[in-house]
Amino acid sequence: MGTVTSVPFRLIGDLRMDRVMPAWAEHYPRYDTVVGYSDLGHAFLMSSRTGEYGILDPYSPGVKDYGSYTEVTEFVSEVLFDPNVITYVLQPQHVAEIRKRLGPLAADEVYIATPYPFLGGSEAPDAYQKGGVWVFFDLVAQAQDFE
Structure with a gap:
């Protein structure tokens, strides 16, 4: 199960992107591994070939590349604890x-804006x-016509 941290994300170990996010894998071939995700559904991706890390925003599909790191802990401290990433992503x-409204997340859960923001959802807490x-990743990919 994922590691729960003081900020709203989980690290999940290294999962093959083509297995857990197949609809996304073909669109972002630079990355082949999912190492974690935010409580709001951003995926943390890695290239096992280059050590590059990126963050996938499924609502406005794209991956922002954050460069190469030797260890996931470096990515966490340099990227996920960056004040801009905390403010705008996490x-x-x-x-x-x-969380006050819905309670804490179980393992393998995220909070999902309904409807999705790109379909007119407000992203208000309620x-x-x-x-x-x-x-979630499969359904968003289908809604983005990524299937």
């Missing part, structure tokens, strides 16, 4: 408001529900 205050992280 959004701990926003997550705290959602517009979220909990759901399985891998189903």
